[in-house]
Amino acid sequence: MADYSIYVLEYARTRNYPKAALVYGAFEEARVTMPYSYVLLRGRGHVALVDVGYSDKDHGRHLAEKYGIENWRPPRTVLSECGVAPEDVDTVFITHAHFDHFGNVEDFPNATFYIQREEIERWSWVLSLPDRMRWMTASLDPASVLHAAELSAAGRLRLVDGGWEDVIPGVDLHLARDSHTYGSMWVSVRNDGAQVSQDVWVLAGDLVVQFDNIERDGSLIDVETMYNPGAQTVGSYTNIIIAMAAMMKLVGHDSRRIIPVHEARLGERFPSRISREDLRISEICLADGAVSAVRS
């Protein structure tokens, strides 16, 4: 029995990206293609997204040009591959406030957004710091924050204080304080609906950007595999590893159930297809009675 269908939807990509930025210490490894994706959950009467990508206007376009991001497509195009329109989305979980996760806010007129309060409060502090400390704000889009304020005024943004069970049925929110960002959030789905679930999926945001973050060759420390955080963080590597351990415990130490959205190899583990727009659609699991969006 599965309540939700879960899809990872690529909406853009960058090529020739340094692996060392994604896996700390991978300084000698080749550059890689890195997709930008968000996650679609569909079931129990809900259409939900985990993150919404960036907006290809102003700030987003600047970044796209700067970092060689290509093949961006808007949510309407990306979601249509699963038969969903932006207007259908009722719930959006924002894992953190970086531009590539918290951009297309205005595209979802019927959604309620959820983000950790700490993420918002600490960004407010960081923005007030002197110029030489601006590295910490480089990936924040002022327009996204303004959109968030507009959402809040319209009663469509909920600030989350730590954990929250059953925010929609079977979906739980978790805080990883001072980790990838100041108040990063990860999402777990108990897909059998049970309180003690045997069918948990974790949508990790950028706490786990690639498989290698949780399945890294552990010969360095004489173990088979080890947790190895990404290099791009404003918080603590220790806190990222603690969050990874919590995720792994939740999924019974089956790392396949932790879903990274910047992973180019999802197609090796899950049914997937490439859309007409040359973007990958990965079907992580299928709800009971649902029709596959990747298999004909």
Next chain:
Amino acid sequence: MPDASAARLDLHRDDVIARYLAAAGPVYGALTRLVGQVSLLLLLSADRRLGHASTAAAQTLAKETEAALAALPVPAVAGRHHWMLSQAMARLSDVLKRLRRGRTDAAASARLIRLVRSAHELLRLAARAEAGLSLVDLRQACCSCVG
């Protein structure tokens, strides 16, 4: 409002304008950060009264930016650009002032958000190519931007 024709001149070939743009760049960057900061404060103010500490940092940045803006040497040809920055500054300062007075009701919040939105639009206009500035200054950016 200064004549729009001033902005159509080739600013890059004019040393005076180049100096103005070099000086205005950091001010512009501070204004964009202020948009983000004030928006975050507005967001937080929707469900709780903001403490003095919450607004103090933004107030400090606003005062410093206001002073830097006033100190810019502004050649006549850049008058329109400077006017847009000044208008954005005034609107953001106005919002901050009202936020410091205490919690706002829904109607007041909506008005304040419109003010921030208009400040942001002014900054977008000021960032057009002929002005030689961009909406975000990526010189300080790094690989964390994709994170």
